[in-house]
Amino acid sequence: MVLKESDSELARGDTAPDFELRGTDGNDYSPDEFADNDALLVVFTCNHCPYAQAKFDHLNELSDEFDDAAIVGINPNANAEYPDDSYENMVELVADGTINYDAYLYDETQNVAREYGAVCTPDPFLFRRDGDDWQLAYHGRLDDALDPDSEPTEFYVEEAIESILAGEEVEHPDRPSRGCSIKWREE
Template identity: 35%
Template sequence: MKIWLWVAMFLGVGFTSDANAFEEKIALIEVKQSAGYQVGDAAASFRLKNTDGSMVSLNDFNNAKGVIVIFTSNHCPFAKAYEDRIIALNNKFASQGFPVIAINPSDPGTHQDDTFEKMKERAASKGYGYPYLVDDSQQVAKAFGAGRTPQVYILQKSGAKFTVRYIGMIDDNPQDPAGVTKLYADEAVSNLLTGKPVVTTITKPVGCAIKWKN
């Protein structure tokens, strides 16, 4: 309790202040402590294998307005709970220039459900309309600073660069889609499409910790 009180005082947030602002500041601290991208950074291109056997690069989306990069996995119950919502995001925004790119960085040695063969089976059974890429070396996840699945990075195409505009959760209710009150990813993309700034730029992702290879 004393630790949180100190953090609140340090951040200049009183107990009567808006709880969402406090949570966002805590999430911002955690993101800054990571070695990955921060909001406003330009993401480097990557090239990973898709479940259809093709190689997919971020540069393949140079004609898009941006991309919704989601680190996810087969085994994680949180990722499974969000699967239909990820599909819905792509169905809504791909035609408007913001397609989903799903990336699985999970070590298949830890969870057999995350083998490439299982990824192919999952993508086919659910009819993914977006790439489902395997980050076998885990270097892309490390570059982004991803720590959990699912974790979202919304990138806006700015000139020749893909600039990070949002990092965090898809929405505020992993357990119950009907109980969602904050559509973080949806709202961020909708704002970018209408030329407005993203209001909530960082949230703390809730999901399974990525198991890193030794």
């Protein structure tokens, strides 16, 4: 495990890069699939990383709590050297209820993670709906628990979603997320 902190090329107000990725239900998803929502949280995550695993329950809770926010996990670790992160294992985690987001998608080419500038798991990007576009409102930590065994006391993304749904600007500064490095394939 290599510890990384996120540092995206996307800035607040930038439009979400488009994608079309296969979900654990076998359907393809793009950001437009979630256009009925006011907020879209895209979290680059995976199955095996202890930092990502520590946030599964919190992301499930966010998905349950906010009807007008879509919570989407994207697994960019399409690397044969990390079989725990396989698509088949993603399907199992959804089937057994470990992951219960609006969608859990597989970035098989790793191109989407590159376009977003994701570097670690988890790496959250929160967008607000603006007309036909998704615009970045917050990029950073889900909460203040920096280690898998720590209990959070501040919930940055939850408060940011609440701000978006209230039609307000997100007051929190972007804070680098911390987690395992994305397992890039040799090109």
